[in-house]
Amino acid sequence: MFRLVEQEMAQLVEVLPQERYELVHLPGALRIGLRELDRQARERLDIARPVIVYCADELCDLSPRAAARLEQLGFRQVYDYVPGKADWLAAGLPREGELASIPLSGDVADRDVPVCTVDQSIDEALARLDETGRRVCVVTDAEQVVIGLLRHEDAAALTGGVVDDVLQPGPTTVRADQPLVPLLERMARSGTAVVPVTDPEGHLLGLLEREDIERVVARREAVAG
Known part of the structure; x- marks a missing residue:
């Protein structure tokens, strides 16, 4: 199709x-x-x-x-x-209509996300995070299905192993059509700093950081006000 x-x-x-x-x-x-x-x-x-x-x-x-x-x-x-x-x-695909200009999760998500696999060495994953200046690596399988998250501090605390030893499995994900304001509220209540954006089959589309959502929401509120 x-x-x-x-x-x-x-x-x-x-x-x-x-x-x-x-x-x-x-x-x-x-x-x-x-x-x-x-x-x-x-x-x-x-x-x-x-x-x-x-x-x-x-x-x-x-x-x-x-x-x-x-x-x-x-x-x-x-x-x-x-x-x-x-x-x-x-799935974050293009759209038309009256609401098409309202930014959703898929529009704000960073598509250039560090990705690692469960069998990758922690040292290699940590080097990738340091190279990109990112705090989180998204752990996926060969088909880019989200498996977990690897945080920089967890990787730095253990060297010599593999990503599977320290990953955070089963992270909460959101779809690309999620409105930003209620998502931001949920993330603030739960203390969540980052959340992967996936398609309905669980494939990684990007990564949302709460700080980025806050900036987008604040800009829109300033324009509206």
């Missing part, structure tokens, strides 16, 4: 209500509701090109129903993006 979208081969159709489409939608997506499909499909869509329909998430039944109807109307290349808009936004 992503290849079809990136190469502009497919036509995107959101089948959610108009007001939800206007708030935020996938780039270039048309909005055609179920009740308008029979009347608008052939007018607004090219029957010779693939069509991808989506709704809110995998629990929403609007997109599978729309896909079924489009096939009955003669469209031969119809795809249902089952995880829907929630999956797209959670």
Whole structure:
């Protein structure tokens, strides 16, 4: 699906209500509701090109129903993006709409994050942290799925071992579509300084530091005030 979208081969159709489409939608997506499909499909869509329909998430039944109807109307290349808009936004992918300019976690997250593996030597990981001036290394597997965090102070306290000896397993993560203000409040209450941003499959997208969120929130409040 992503290849079809990136190469502009497919036509995107959101089948959610108009007001939800206007708030935020996938780039270039048309909005055609179920009740308008029979009347608008052939007018607004090219029957010779693939069509991808989506709704809110995998629990929403609007997109599978729309896909079924489009096939009955003669469209031969119809795809249902089952995880829907929630999956797209959670992966930090581009968006359009009234809320598209509001920064989310994925927009603020640092994508240039030091990464280490469980079998990597602590000395090597520590050298990488010192080289980049970072306090935390995100521990991932070969597929970039987040396993844990390695803090500089923990690595410095033990030399000669491997990352698995001192990593903090199972860190809290957030999706890329998380609003910043409530996230900042949660991090402040829990005393959390950093949190990895992951896609719905657990792959690392970036790292958020509470200080960075505070600066972004303060700037927006200053502009709004």
